[in-house]
Amino acid sequence: MLGPLEVLDGNGSALTITRRKARSLLAVLLFKANSAVSADSLVDQLWGEFPPKSAVANLQSYVAELRRVLGAADPTRADRLRTYRGGYQLTVDDGELDAERFARLARLGTDQLGRGMPATAVEHLSVALELWRGPVLGGLELPELLRPEAERLDELRLQVAEERARAWLDLGCNDVAAADLRVLTGEAPLRERPWELLMLAHHRGGRTDEALATYQRARAMLVEQLGVEPGPALRRTHRTILTDAPAIEPAPVPQHNGWIRPRQLPPDSAVVIGRASQLSALDELLIRRETSGTPPIAVVVGPAGVGKTTLALHWAHRVAPAFPDGQLFVDLHGYSSTPALDQLEVLSRFLHSLGVPAARVPKDLADAAALYRSVLSDRRLLVVLDNAALADQVRWLLPGTRDVPS
Structure with missing residues (x-):
């Protein structure tokens, strides 16, 4: 779901779902995983206000195609897609749906950051972000009723990326945080939080002039696109950097005398397929x-x-x-x-x-x-x-x- 919609077999190979409506049906059932969805509701979501006369028959055909593909992916789970209470129910086990895994990791990492555990937070937030392979159900025209849920996941992804950047800052990894935040400000230039964190990363990394220039870029963007001045948090960070107030500095990062951070992994030059x-x-x-x-x-x-x-x-x-x-x-x-x-x-x-x-x-x-x-x-x-x-x-x-x- 966090990227193109795919059904993978046990070897990690993608199986083909030939018809667009069948892929849309799978998307609806995944968002409603482990719950029965009535046939009437599915018809509404797939065709809107003007379904064809053959909608119910077409729906049954799409269900048959999904059953065939899901059965090929896992022959031991013939009950994945059941006819249930006048509709259909797709069974998804715990840990199988990347959107659920992402949300769980996001909650865990955010909680750890709030409890003063930035290293552990980075770990879980990084794994959460690795689950994303592109826009939610990328390449698939979403039924109207699914758009709010897709937008919620996109918003959560941005929040997780911001929280990971904050965790990097708490660890004193200013350059790592800045690299992530430059990507975020390019992707969502009207969000003020990434600009604020990027200013902190530059300032704490000894690049105060760049931090102040970052504020001016953010302000120009907001004025030009929205006709508004930066919000209180962004203005406060700008003012604090200008006055070099102690509050802008991070909490001390534990140091270990003589300890080195080794980077011994050989290059990752291969493309890994089917794993x-x-x-x-x-x-x-x-x-x-x-x-x-x-x-x-x-x-x-x-x-x-x-x-x-x-x-x-x-x-x-x-x-x-x-x-x-x-x-x-x-x-x-x-x-x-x-x-x-x-x-x-x-x-x-x-x-x-x-x-x-x-x-x-x-x-x-x-x-x-x-x-x-x-x-x-x-x-x-x-x-x-x-x-x-x-x-x-x-x-x-x-x-x-x-x-x-x-």
């Missing part, structure tokens, strides 16, 4: 993180040559903004002509990458692992362990989980 379900499963790990109590661990398995590394790296690049403390990567050479890496050697590399001096890295494996877990204990960092042959190759490299020996 939507696997990417979605990995995304779910971030959602469950809040309730698990421990960092989530994903294991990507399969025969040689199927693209395990490509998948893992593509996902890692996609969610990298959710890990503001950095990303670690190592090829363990579990299946190669090169000898497999020793865990102590990997721990030493990781600790050096995180700013621990060589003289402080223990020579004992258990002690090095303990220091590694301590360094990572209050950091939000992604670790990718590639090409492992055995569990013992990674056991001491897992950051602070119940499965790590002590």
Whole structure:
């Protein structure tokens, strides 16, 4: 729904719905998922005030087409689209509808930001925004009754993007926030909140002249397009920047002496096709993180040559903004002509990458692992362990989980 309307099979391949009205019918049923929609209501939404005499018969034909496509997507779910109470009901399980996942992640991230947890908020808001692939049901002419719901989702997407920018600012990542906000101000130039946040990003990044110029651009846009002056919040931010008032500065960001934010992921140069379900499963790990109590661990398995590394790296690049403390990567050479890496050697590399001096890295494996877990204990960092042959190759490299020996 958050983009072109598609039905995917278990391999992530899109299945064809040939007729435009059938796609519109699916859109209506998705917005009313798990609720019965009467045939009369569906006729009204598909044809408006002047339906053809064959509308009911056509509706039945579209339902048959959808059943065929949905059955091909998942043969085990023959009851996806049922005739129910003089109409039809489309069953959608929890987590299957991207609009619902987006709304849940948005609520979680916004709540975390309000509770002073900007790093966690960035994580969830980033995953939420990754669900968008374009305008709501892009390329499909929406029935009139669905337009308010589509507009609500579009508005929520803008709010989530604004909240993520605010979280980046709270973390002191002014350049990252500014990059996001420049996109937002171009997309929705009459929204004042992105302009306000962009001014803050420039000012806190030491570019006060650019912050003031941003205000003038925003004001010119509002006067020209709407004939109004900027609102109180935008004017207040402008005045505070002009006077360099202390209130404009962010709360102190926790600093860690000597700590470095590593960026070790190899380039994401491949196009990943047919892996939507696997990417979605990995995304779910971030959602469950809040309730698990421990960092989530994903294991990507399969025969040689199927693209395990490509998948893992593509996902890692996609969610990298959710890990503001950095990303670690190592090829363990579990299946190669090169000898497999020793865990102590990997721990030493990781600790050096995180700013621990060589003289402080223990020579004992258990002690090095303990220091590694301590360094990572209050950091939000992604670790990718590639090409492992055995569990013992990674056991001491897992950051602070119940499965790590002590």
